[in-house]
Amino acid sequence: MLLLLVGCTEFSTPDGPERVRGALWVDGALVNADGAFLVVANSPVPCAADVVPDDPATDADETASAQAWWSAQLQSALTREGAALLTLWLGGTAAEGGDFSLTADGWMRDVPGGGGAVSLRVKESVASSRSGLVYVNQPVDYSLDTGLEGDVSAVVAADTAEVRFDVEGWSGEVELERCVNPALATVLVDQLVAITTLG
DSSP states (O other), rough: OHHEEEEEEEEETTEEEEEOOOEEEEEOOOOSSSSEEEEEEESSSSSSSOOOOOOOOSSSOHHHHHHHHHHHHHHHHSTTTTOEEEEEEEEGGGOOEEEEEEEOOOOOOOTTTTEEEEEEEEEEEEEEEEEEEEEEEEEEEEEEEOOEEEEEEEOOSSSSSEEEEEETTEEEEEEEEEEETHHHHHHHHHHHHTTOOOO
C-alpha cells in the first residue's frame, strides 16, 4: 500500500514537479551524532538488500549477489538520466518529529531542531557499465548542490513519517517509509561523492 501512495505523490524541484518513487527515513545513520537521514527521489530507493542465504550447492554466492544488486539499484537511482534526489539531515531527537531549520552548515551535525540538505539533478548521462539487469550510468550534465537551507516539519509514526519540506526550490509533503538500515546513508553519501569524481 505504501508503494502505491508514494507512486501517486509529487514533489517540486527547481526543474519542475517529479513523481515520488523512493522515500525513506533512516534513524541511527551516524555513530557520532543523533539524527535522521531522509531520502526523497523520483527513482525507487530500496532500503536494504534482500536477505538471501547462500546456497552451498551452487557456485554463486547468493548473499553477495543480493548485496551487489541492492548497491547497483541505488547507484542507478543516482546516475540515470533525469534522476532527482533530495537528501535531508535532521539533527538531534528527530525520531520524535517536530520542526527543523536547515542551514548551510547543518549537514550531519547533532543539533536539535537543525539540519542540512543535499540535492542532485541529473540532466544527461551515458551508460558506462552494466551490473546484472541494471545499467550503471555516468552523469555528464548534473547539478549536485550542498549546504541548502530551508524548513522541514515531520510527524513520525512507527512505520512511516509524514514530512513537509521547503528547501531552495525543492518542496513537498511526502510519506516516508521508516528504514531500519543505517548503512543506507553511508552508501548513498559515498555514491554522491563518487559522482563528483566521474569523468
